[in-house]
Amino acid sequence: MAFLSKIATNNGHGENSSYFDGWKAYDSDPFHPTKNIHGVIQMGLAENQLCFGVIQEWVENNPKASICTPQGSNGFKDISNYQDYHGLPEFRNSVARFMEKVRGNKVKFNPDRIVMSGGATGAHETLAFCLADPGEAFLVPTPYYPGYDRDLRWRTGIQLLPVVCESSNEFMLTREALEDAYEEAQKANIKVKGLILNNPSNPLGTVMDRDTLRDAMSFITEKNIHLICDEIYSGTVFNEPGFISIAEIAEEGAVCKNRDLIHIVYSLSKDLGFPGFRVGIIYSYNDAVVNCARKMSSFGLVSTQTQHLIASMLSDDVFVEKFLDESAKRLAERHSLFFRGLAKVGIESLKGNAGLYCWIDLRRLLKEPTFEAEMELWHLIIGEVKLNVSPGASFHCSEPGWFRACFANMDDETLRIALRRIHKFVIQKTGSDQPTRREQYKRSKLEISLSFRRLDEFTMTPRTLASPHSMTSPLVRART
């Protein structure tokens, strides 16, 4: 009997998680402004759809960038034939320059250290293959992007150990939490090879301050472990404080003693809104890692057709500046619309200044402070409010009641509809749209019994959601 591998048959791909029930609900009943106005609105997908007009205009004005227009078809042969894993020089140069601009030109990137990968998904896996052996571990602050479980662990055999961050200090990373996590690993006899930071953070939508970054740097230096900084959202910072890249800290000699330990993951999927083009980047200060990752990039090179387009686009300084300004402006507006809309019904979110989502505090709507209650609330939100938001448990959050809701993957009107639905839901649940703190406490007891009754109705009504096995997997996007 020809069996499949353990990897093929285990759950390491992460798609059997109940997290995907929301996706399934969306797939079976997707919102449409005219054809399905009562459908599920997708707020679980961190996509940046705000600036396509700007990009489309550029593409139409620059036909050569598409290589194969009548103006540019004689470039076709060289581009389509070029399979060198170093990548087109103009691609690497333009990506390095773009990364510098996103960081306010405060750091310099060497194009020779730019390595391609199949999206940030491929970048993470490749770095894991380069930096750790099966059974070894990376530390990762919670809450974190669910895809890391697959990207870093599935085929590599590496473990992820949480560094717990809490709402009491707005989920900021502390030295204490890092040391605790490291110590636990030691006790369990697990060798820690590195720390992964996601800055700006998904799902928090916040940036790390200089002290935290320096602390992290001194921690990894002391332990002699790697630091992987996923800066995929670096170009989505729309408010103060500004973004500080690990590249800046890497240039502080007093803090950064060994640049061989520093590696950055980047991608154009979020900043430019191009997840379909699969442009992932590893930038490492370590020559051996650059060398090895480059060889491994054979498994996920960027199509030269796309490299050529990106090279042309990103070397147009005027366009890049216009785009980054416009994108920040639109993200700020969208974020403000959503943030204020939620506050109107007393829903607080973490004060974020980056990313494509809000990290929302729905703890007061929980029946009780448990993850079961979070799941129940979530199913309610999907089933009745018809919004696919992402529960904190799927991000390994240590506290129940937090949810991530995306706001940049739809138009203004859809977002307003989503907000109206949220308002209605909260008012129904709490009996008011502006609860005070004290009232909140009382109401939460009342609301618990009310919501409990509602949930009973909800759970006792026969559901007609398709069984998970009849749906194609909702993790069809490479990255959520």
Place this chain on the structure above:
Amino acid sequence: MKLLSKKVKCNAHGQDSSYFLGWQEYEKNPYNEVRNPRGIIQMGLAENQLSFDLLESWLAQNPDAVGFKKNGESILKELALHQDYRGLPAFKNALAEFMEEIRGNKVRLKSENLVLTAGATSANETLMFCLADPGNAFLLPTPYYPGFDRDLRWRTEIQIVPIQCNSSNGFRITGSALEEAYKEAERRNLKVKGVLVTNPSNPLGITLSLHELNLLVNFIEAKGIHLISDEIYSGLVFNSPDFVSVMEVLMNKNYMNTQIWNQIHIVYSLSKDLGIPGFRVGAIYSNDKEVVSAATKMSSFGLVSSQTQYLLSAMLSDKKFTKTYVSENRKRLKHRQEMLIRGLRNAGIRCLESNAGLFCWVDMRHLLSSNTFEAEMEIWKKIIYEVGLNISPGSSCHCAEPGWFRVCFANMSEETLNCAMQRIKVFVNSECKTNVNGSNRNQFWNKNSRRKSLANWVFGQSFHDYKYER
């Protein structure tokens, strides 16, 4: 504490192989008809550069396909956002139909059984991850494509055990070679999970015979293991016999919906047939739903750019174009292969009789000083540094017999190929002169004036411009 993984430090990436070293030498001194006529001619790269004009003219007539437009309307946003690992449906449909066309429409392929990957490199690695655990083994007939050492083994930690094929029967796979390989794996305590063949073969340039295909199917059925057929060159069969895919054999034996139907998987890519390796378009085809499901999830690590999927879906859906392209491409390959064969024959060198691919499997055994791989390396170095041709030594393809070389013919202009043939002729003549004069080969190749004058005569410049043993 060691800082990097074992994978960084081991050699399983395969890049220290002479196959790649030859490329590096080429890169240091690349031939150019005008700017560097004495440079090294690249004959170690299996690329199809013969039919770009056909692609370019199609593109010129179909600007929407590359301009992110559909019926004149921009679909940039839709494409840029499309990261669905199931791929663009229109592209998968077109690809499945293209693959059927190449197989003479003798098989039916379903697009839902296709998984898109970033090139065949990624497809092969992904299949290994799906079908085998670290430490398991796959059997491969030798000689085989050097890249398999990396693609199949490096990050997967799977082992390759060779199925030894030799020149006595034209390097065909035999039943006894299969059994012997299986026993060898057992002796090494390795669990065999499958057989991987390339059909048409790289580096041999031949299509597998019906007999070989039946042998393989029977073998994997008996052992309960998988068969991967890498059919990356399936569109480049330019002489009889016609290409027969393993899928066709199964259909003819009425094996649909049997267990073995699920044990056979095909790897494909557009890098060779269309000559677009830069676009990274690969695919796995499997009838096993579990394999398709697992491979699809894994394809997240190397998806095909949606920009490229869209372009190619338009191109491959143009049936008139694909028919013309495939047939014209084959004609040009055949012509080119004949040029190479003639040129080599002129120099007294024979090749394995081949009908496919972008290369010939060339017999230089008679030029070896001894029947050893060391002698093969000696000749190879001469050919690179003195003759100025990068060809691939058989040892880099794990050939069991020294003296065979893979020589590519489709990645250069006709003029360049002619130049290469002239150089070979001169080289062989000088080798013969050496033999006639009775000089010991080693003596000849010690730095002496005869060598200098050969170098001068062939390349017309100072001896010191050439470096040896870099």
